[in-house]
Amino acid sequence: MATSAPPGSEDTAIAHVVGARPNFVKAAPVVSALRGRGAHQRVVHTGQHYDDRMSAVFFRDLGLPTPDVDLGVGSGSHASQTAALMVGLEREFVENPPGAVVVYGDVNSTVAAALVAAKLGIPVAHVEAGLRSFDDTMPEEINRKVTDRLSDLCFATSPEAVGHLAGEGIDPSRVHLVGNPMIDTLLGNLDRFDADALRARLDLPERYVAATLHRPANVDDPDSVARLTGRLHEIADIVDVVMPVHPRGKASFDRAGLGDHPRVRLLEPLGYLDFVALTRGAEAVVTDSGGVQEETTILGVPCLTLRPNTERPITITHGTNRLVTEADLLATLDKVLDGHVGERLGDTPPLWDGRSGERIASVLTQWSR
Structure with missing residues (x-):
């Protein structure tokens, strides 16, 4: 493809579209590396996560520049939110035409930006x-497949991701194995994740399991929430449970009485530094989050992923992650707490070395249409 000026030149900008907290963690090293190369860039915040606890605090923690524009879209059903995102992003891209649009992860902001830009x-x-994940019941899986099909450049975090793209017929020249920019952010802030200071500040127990759950399959169905609440109470019978409650599941867990157990400590959503400090200080983590699977892989904290599948199998082969069902959660956690499982299963994933943002920036600044 040909263009009058490469993306990131004085005549065009590289537009980073972010909308939810995982996007911010992934974008920070890319924005920083491009800044170091003198690239012209804009940060477009869609407002998919719109309150301070889910959004602004992450910008402060990660040193991201104040967004050039905040679309303020907010929450809604998949259809209504994606439609509002597309309307706002189309207006932004027409008024401030970028030379390229960089999208992150698999949230609705990601697929909306890819559709509009394409x-x-x-x-x-x-x-x-x-x-x-090969599970089309997950909205994120649909977003991933659509976004990859529309993308001119595909930056992969792991070798199996490269294989998936090849199997779907994506031109290999569009694919770059660059490692994981989320790990750049983690490694760059290791000395700021002070579990002891967080424990003292929030009056947390010395020994605890951290939990974070927000996937629709786990928190949208009242029966599922009731079963999970029972399992978490069983865990709390043997070790304290500390859970920052995602807004998506708060009402459901409140109705189920999750906080009624004296050894379950429910917290408001935490900023990036505090959340990773909480993870770092835990005996184990129970989660359904993709990013937490990756962070625990590097931190060496046993991770029990409450899902039937994962789009990040490298965290199982090279990390401390295990897939568990609600039925076998307690038994598996017992083994972790006894020290029988939880050790790292392999070497650190390839290129998860803190330099992924620089690799991405190098490709972007050399690329032109």
């Missing part, structure tokens, strides 16, 4: 391309 003829680069 229809406007603007190149799309997808950071975290090629991840697959």
Whole structure:
């Protein structure tokens, strides 16, 4: 493809579209590396996560520049939210035409930006391309597949992601194995994750299991929430449970009485530094989050992922992650607490070395349409 000026030159900008907290963690090292190369860039915040606890505090923690624009879309059903995102992003891209649009992860902001940019003829680069759970009941899986199909550049975090893209017929020249920019952020802030200071500040117990649950399959169905609440109470019978409650599941867990157990400590959503400090100080983590699977892999904390599948199998082969069902959660956790499981299963994933943002920036600044 040809263009009058490469993306990131004085005549065009690289537009980073972010909307939810995982995006911010992935974007920070890419924005920083491009800044170091003198690239012209804009940060477009869609407002998919819109309150301070889910959004602004992450910008402060990560040193991200104040967004050039905040679309303020907010929450809604998948259809209504994605439609509002597309309307706002189309207006932004028409008024401030970027030379390229960089999208991150698998949230609705990601697929909306890819659709709008593709229809406007603007190149799309997808950071975290090629991840697959092979579970089309997950909205994120649909977002991943659509975004990768529309992307001119696919930045993959792991070798199996490269294989998935090849299997779907994506031109290999569009695919770059760059490692994981989320790990850049983690490694760059290791000395700021002070579990002891957080424990003292929040009056947390010395020994605890951290939990974080927000996937629709776990928190949307009242029966599922009731069963999970029972399991978490069983865990709390043997070790304290500390759980920052995601807004998506708060009402359901409140109705189920999760906080009624004296050894369950429910917290408001935490900023990035505090959340990773909480994870770092835990005996184990119970989660359904993709990013937490990756962070615990590097931190060496046993991770029990409450899902039937994962789009990040490298965290199982090279990390401390295990897939568990609600039925076998307690038994598996017992083994972790007894020290029988939880050790790292392999070497650190390839290129998870803190330099992924620089690799991405190098490709972007050399690339032109």
